[in-house]
Structure formats: C-alpha cells, structure tokens
Amino acid sequence: MVAKDHEAHPLVPLPRHVEWHDGICALPSDVAVVADQPDAAAVATMFVMDLATQSGIRPHLAAEPRGIDVTLQLHAHRADLGTEGYELFAAADGLGLVAATPHGLWNATRTALQLIHVDGTLPAAHILDMPRFEWRGAMLDVARHPFTAGDVCRFVDLIARHKLNRLHLHLTDDQGWRLEIPDWPALSLVGGSTATGGDPGGWFTLSDWAHIVAYASDRFVSIVPEVDMPGHTNAALASVPNLNPDGVAPPLYTGKEVGFSSLRLDLPLTRRFVSDVVATLAAVTPGEYLHIGGDEAHSTDPDAYVEFITFLQMEVERHGKSMVGWEEITAAPLNRHSLVQHWLRPETAAKAPRACRIIMSPARHTYLDMQHAEGDPIGRRWAGAIDLPTIHDWDPATQIPDVDDHRIAGVEAPLWTEKVRTFEQVQTLCFPRLLCLAEVGWTQQAQRSWPSFAPRLAAATERLAADGVPVYRSASLASDG
Ligand code: TNX
Numbered sequence: 121m122v123a124k125d126h127e128a129h130p131l132v133p134l135p136r137h138v139e140w141h142d143g144i145c146a147l148p149s150d151v152a153v154v155a156d157q158p159d160a161a162a163v164a165t166m167f168v169m170d171l172a173t174q175s176g177i178r179p180h181l182a183a184e185p186r187g188i189d190v191t192l193q194l195h196a197h198r199a200d201l202g203t204e205g206y207e208l209f210a211a212a213d214g215l216g217l218v219a220a221t222p223h224g225l226w227n228a229t230r231t232a233l234q235l236i237h238v239d240g241t242l243p244a245a246h247i248l249d250m251p252r253f254e255w256r257g258a259m260l261d262v263a264r265h266p267f268t269a270g271d272v273c274r275f276v277d278l279i280a281r282h283k284l285n286r287l288h289l290h291l292t293d294d295q296g297w298r299l300e301i302p303d304w305p306a307l308s309l310v311g312g313s314t315a316t317g318g319d320p321g322g323w324f325t326l327s328d329w330a331h332i333v334a335y336a337s338d339r340f341v342s343i344v345p346e347v348d349m350p351g352h353t354n355a356a357l358a359s360v361p362n363l364n365p366d367g368v369a370p371p372l373y374t375g376k377e378v379g380f381s382s383l384r385l386d387l388p389l390t391r392r393f394v395s396d397v398v399a400t401l402a403a404v405t406p407g408e409y410l411h412i413g414g415d416e417a418h419s420t421d422p423d424a425y426v427e428f429i430t431f432l433q434m435e436v437e438r439h440g441k442s443m444v445g446w447e448e449i450t451a452a453p454l455n456r457h458s459l460v461q462h463w464l465r466p467e468t469a470a471k472a473p474r475a476c477r478i479i480m481s482p483a484r485h486t487y488l489d490m491q492h493a494e495g496d497p498i499g500r501r502w503a504g505a506i507d508l509p510t511i512h513d514w515d516p517a518t519q520i521p522d523v524d525d526h527r528i529a530g531v532e533a534p535l536w537t538e539k540v541r542t543f544e545q546v547q548t549l550c551f552p553r554l555l556c557l558a559e560v561g562w563t564q565q566a567q568r569s570w571p572s573f574a575p576r577l578a579a580a581t582e583r584l585a586a587d588g589v590p591v592y593r594s595a596s597l598a599s600d601g
Pocket of ligand 1: 378
C-alpha cells in the first residue's frame with residue numbers, strides 16, 4: 121500500500137477513508153455491471169448509462185459475474201455504513217461496490233465515476249465512506265424567475281454528481297406562483313404570468329412536477345417544495361381576490377423589495393386555501409419534507425404569525441409530512457420533527473426547541489446569489505462577496521452556540537433569482553461554489569482544509585466545464601489549483 125496525494129485522484133467530496141494501492145483496475149471495453157439483488161438494479165442501470173456517457177468503454181448490465189467486472193452488492197447487515205455509506209474496492213480483478221442501501225450504492229457509483237478514466241482504468245484503492253450530515257442541499261428560487269422542468273432536471277444531474285441529496289425549490293413569492301394547484305387554477309394562470317422586472321412568467325404543471333420528482337428520485341435527490349407563507353404572497357393575493365381583506369386583488373408585482381404582503385388567517389377563505397395548497401403539495405411530493413417559508417413576514421401581526429405557523433405545522437403533519445421553515449418560525453411552538461433553516465440571525469435560529477434540528481444556510485457563507493468577487497457583473501452584495509474559500513472554510517458546528525453536529529440536519533446553499541434571468545447565469549453562480557458546499561456537508565471537519573481541497577476542486581471544475589457547464593473561473597481557483 122502506498123499513500124498517494126489526493127491531487128492525483130481528485131474526489132469531491134473527500135471520502136472518510138481512502139487507501140491508494142499499487143497498480144490499477146483496468147475495466148475491459150465490454151465490462152459487465154452486475155447487481156446482486158433487484159434493489160440494486162436501478163442504481164446499476166444508471167451507472168451503466170453514466171459510465172457509457174463519460175468514458176470510451178461500452179459497459180452493459182449482466183446477471184452473473186464473468187471476469188474483470190463491476191459488482192454492486194447490497195449488504196443490509198452493514199448497519200455500520202448507515203443509510204448513505206459505502207465501500208469501494210478497486211483492484212486488478214475488478215471493481216466492487218458495497219452498501220447497506222441503494223442510496224449508499226448510488227454514492228459509491230458517484231465516487232467510481234470520478235475515478236474512472238476515459239480508457240476504463242482507475243487506481244487500485246479501498247475507500248470506506250459516509251457523510252457527515254444527512255441534509256446536503258441546494259435551493260433554486262423559481263419564483264422570482266421561472267426555469268423549465270428541463271433546466272431543473274439538468275441542475276439535479278449536476279448536484280447529484282457530488283452527492284448532494286436535497287433540492288429545495290422556492291416555488292412561490294411576491295413575484296410569481298410556479299406550481300399548478302388544480303383547485304385554484306388562478307394561482308398559476310394569473311400569479312405565474314410574470315416575473316421580476318416584468319420578465320416572462322411560467323409555471324410547472326403537475327405533469328412537469330411528476331417528471332422532476334421522478335428524475336430527482338432516480339438520482340437520490342429528494343425534492344423539497346417551498347410555498348412561502350404568510351409573507352411573500354403577493355402573487356397569491358393578486359390571483360385570488362378573496363384572500364384580501366377588502367376582496368380586491370392587488371396588482372401583480374415585478375419589483376425586488378420584500379415584506380409588504382401577508383395572508384390573513386382571520387379571513388374566511390384563507391384556511392381552506394392553505395389546506396388545499398398543503399394537501400396538493402403533500403400528494404405530489406414523495407419526500408418527507410414540505411417547506412412553508414415563514415421568512416420576513418414584516419406585514420403580519422406577530423400573534424397572527426404564530427397562529428399561522430402553528431396552523432401550517434398542523435396541516436403539514438396531517439398529511440404525514442414534516443415542516444421546514446426559515447429561522448423566523450422559531451417564534452411559534454415547534455414540534456420535534458420540524459426543521460429550522462438558519463439564514464441570517466443565529467440568535468433567532470437558536471430559539472428552536474432543543475429537540476428540533478437545524479439546516480445551516482448562513483447567508484455570509486452559502487448565498488449563491490452573492491457575487492463571487494467584488495465588481496463582478498453578476499451577483500448581489502448584501503451578504504458580501506462569496507469566493508470559493510468563503511463557502512468552503514466554515515464549520516456548520518460553530519454557527520450557533522450549543523448547536524453541534526447532533527442538532528444539525530445539514531447544510532444548504534440557496535440561489536435567489538431576483539437578478540438571475542437565465543439558466544446559464546444559474547450555473548455560473550452555482551458552479552463551482554456548490555462543490556465547496558458538497559465538501560462542507562459530506563467531509564468530516566478534521567479532514568477539511570483549503571490546501572487539500574483546492575486542487576481537487578480545480579480538477580472537478582474542469583470536469584464540469586468539459587461537460588458544457590458555464591463555470592465561474594475565479595482567481596482563487598486559478599492560483600491555488
Ligand atoms: C433574503 S433568505 C430572502 C429572500 C431574498 C434573498 C436575496 C430569505 C429567507 N429571504 O427573499 O431573495 O434575501 O438574497
């Protein structure tokens with residue numbers, strides 16, 4: 121066994137234990153991929169497709185091992201690997217992947233794809249890997265500007281390569297309502313008809329949504345839909361006049377300011393409206409979580425706000441789901457399954473009951489709508505410029521006093537889109553910064569350092585660029601990579 125530099129085999133995120141051995145594993149050009157159980161077959165199928173796309177070899181699925189092949193084995197008794205851990209054995213006699221769950225096998229295949237060269241060879245190695253955090257997410261704001269189902273699927277594809285496993289879609293805001301709700305067609309027909317700056321509108325039909333959810337689930341990405349309430353609701357108020365106290369719909373809003381709109385639980389229609397929306401979301405979302413927003417409700421009376429969040433939590437749980445909300449929801453009594461998403465004020469997030477877990481999205485480290493560097497033509501500045509070291513060099517366990525790994529569900533980087541108009545801009549703001557977040561969410565803190573990460577990041581960024589992703593080429597990437 122020899123210890124080689126990770127630079128030679130640039131994995132992002134860095135696995136927990138890696139031993140590089142002498143020699144290589146040379147997969148033959150017609151390599152067989154064998155799944156030991158039906159539950160592993162779907163992952164094997166995806167791996168065959170992805171390997172064929174990225175390499176010059178022609179892998180195929182096979183029922184029996186033959187020679188130098190790839191085996192995927194589900195060992196349910198390997199509780200030590202957890203729900204996402206895996207082992208990878210690459211040697212002269214083949215490539216073996218072992219996990220306790222299909223998700224673990226998926227993660228193993230993502231590592232394998234980063235190691236296999238175009239000619240089908242990879243370094244001999246033994247890897248034993250599992251994530252630091254369960255929740256490793258990205259958020260895309262499709263409310264301020266809509267993006268197509270195809271864009272969202274491509275985004276899923278890109279984040280899943282680096283073992284991110286949650287995609288939070290911010291579906292509604294003052295500027296737009298982007299999901300068809302069959303009982304309330306005006307929400308999308310009116311509320312979805314425009315976007316920030318008067319740009320064209322758009323929304324997901326339920327069939328688009330089913331496609332997104334299935335595409336993501338095939339890649340072990342759980343979609344977390346957000347319907348932001350009670351503030352950030354002008355698009356809904358503009359679509360349904362009777363949600364307003366005077367029964368008069370306000371005009372559609374295409375500006376950028378926040379905090380002026382609110383739903384009101386004291387109006388007769390509001391509870392039914394909220395119940396219907398939550399019921400639809402629950403019915404079309406296989407994942408465990410529904411996000412109810414709850415941020416910046418500056419026009420909601422504080423007592424009415426608490427009542428609103430309490431009602432939402434009950435509605436979400438009535439459908440067997442768990443609630444996620446921005447840190448402001450700590451003003452309301454929260455149940456232990458509810459997740460609090462920290463974004464701005466640690467002291468607000470810290471008010472969460474001890475039984476509740478927290479998702480870390482501190483704006484200064486994770487907001488992808490911020491500029492990469494001062495003076496960039498694209499990106500905002502209110503949380504500062506966020507260069508690659510800034511999104512990499514922070515420890516989620518030091519953000520809120522007394523909130524350590526046990527209470528942290530994980531990390532998530534949001535991309536807000538008030539000023540983001542095209543999917544090309546989405547990608548340039550997200551990549552390679554989201555790869556830094558993937559490392560924060562997966563790799564143990566003691567193993568993390570910028571000097572270890574920078575060369576791996578540079579290589580992973582080139583892989584994305586080679587695949588046509590319009591990555592941002594920053595100074596820190598060039599000088600350290
Ligand atoms: C704050 S983060 C917001 C969003 C904006 C974003 C812009 C949060 C919960 N609210 O409504 O889009 O800043 O950076």
